[in-house]
Amino acid sequence: MKAALIGVGQAGGKVTEALLAEDQRAEYGAVRGTLAVNTAKTDLEGLDIDTMLIGQERVKGHGVGADNELGAEVMTNDVREVMGGLDGVVDPHTEAIFVIAGLGGGTGSGGAPVLVKELQRVYEIPVYALGILPGRDEGGIYQANAGRSLKTLVREADSTLLVDNDAWRSTGDSVTEAFDEINSRIARRVGILLAAGENIEGVGESVVDSSEVINTLQSGEMSAIGFASAEAAADAGENINTITSTARKALLSGMSVPQTTEAGAALVVAAGESERVSRKGVEKARTWVEDETRSMQVRGGDFPLDSDKIAVLVLLAGISRSQRLQEFMDRAKEASKEVEAEQETENFQADELDDLI
Ligand SMILES: Nc1nc2c(ncn2[C@@H]2O[C@H](COP(=O)(O)OP(=O)(O)OP(=O)(O)O)[C@@H](O)[C@H]2O)c(=O)[nH]1
Secondary structure, eight states: OOEEEEEEHHHHHHHHHHHHHHHHHTTOOOEEEEEEEESBHHHHHTOSSOEEEOOHHHHTTBOOTTOHHHHHHHHHHHHHHHHHTTBTTBOTTOOEEEEEEESSSSHHHHHHHHHHHHHHHHOSSOEEEEEEEOOTTSOHHHHHHHHHHHHHHHHHSSEEEEEETTTTOOTTOOHHHHHHHHHHHHHHHHHHHHHTTOEETTTEEOSSOHHHHHHHHHTOSEEEEEEEEEEOOSSGGGGHHHHHHHHHHHHHHOBSSSSOOOOSEEEEEEEEOTTTOOHHHHHHHHHHHHHHHTOSOEEEEEEEOSSSEEEEEEEEEOOTTOHHHHHHHHHHHHHHHHHHHHHTOOSOOGGGGGGGO
């Protein structure tokens, strides 16, 4: 699909940059425009994409320091300026807009829902959020911010694709190394999703259409993606079981929100050289995912990738019954009560999170 990506906050900008770099490296041509928006000048300086500093009057380029109410206020004040900066980022061919943000901080957490709402008002194409959930060991304020931001995002966005910062982290990495690693994993996986339906140079056309990705995403408020890859034989006939077992690995141990097995709708994509990808294998994997997720709406297809491995991507939409998500919402509620008690902030009702799950 032809996508426009808008990163809000530090994580949002870095993930947007990583997605564009992956799109260019793999020559997908799906990412048609990017913009990084932030309240912190230094966070924008290192980015290799177009940037926009907001909230200068209010925070003078210093960021909002994990205050997501301030993040929302700044975006509300400057949202027209941001919309005005989208010429050339969103064009008449754009099929979907993704607003990307870390949900635990201030600028992205508070600003992304405000921007999504305005984009929905102005554009007729789907507006999705790609939201990064804080890891378990991040402080209470991050959990509380993320809970609050998620509550608003699911209301405003056509779907919110979630990545848990604990899901794809390698053990032993420093925080910065870990973020770079997670960002490139996000870029690899979401990159394939965005590239669905594009005619990839030198490899052929994808059998998965962008409308299948869009229709899957549209059928659930919250979504997640899983990924796994395996060595593959040169002949498609020998890869039937490889595709099924790789789909199993993607769903059971490779999800961006772990412990997510039920979904309202799903899409299974087998990526690899077309001679290696067995249609029968894709169909078997699709049926397996259908049984496992107890969803009646599972689409399947393949995607051309210049690799001697086979990778399977599983997109799940409507994942509200995930155990990990339930744990996260419980922690966010608990944390927001503590933060409220500390700050005596009355504005945010932890109870609001109850009806999300
Ligand atoms: N995956 C990933 N997560 C990140 C990255 N940088 C920060 N985070 C996470 O994002 C959350 C913090 O959001 P940031 O994007 O740093 O904050 P911000 O939106 O810029 O807001 P302020 O700094 O408060 O103005 C935390 O949960 C971090 O764990 C990154 O590069 N990659």
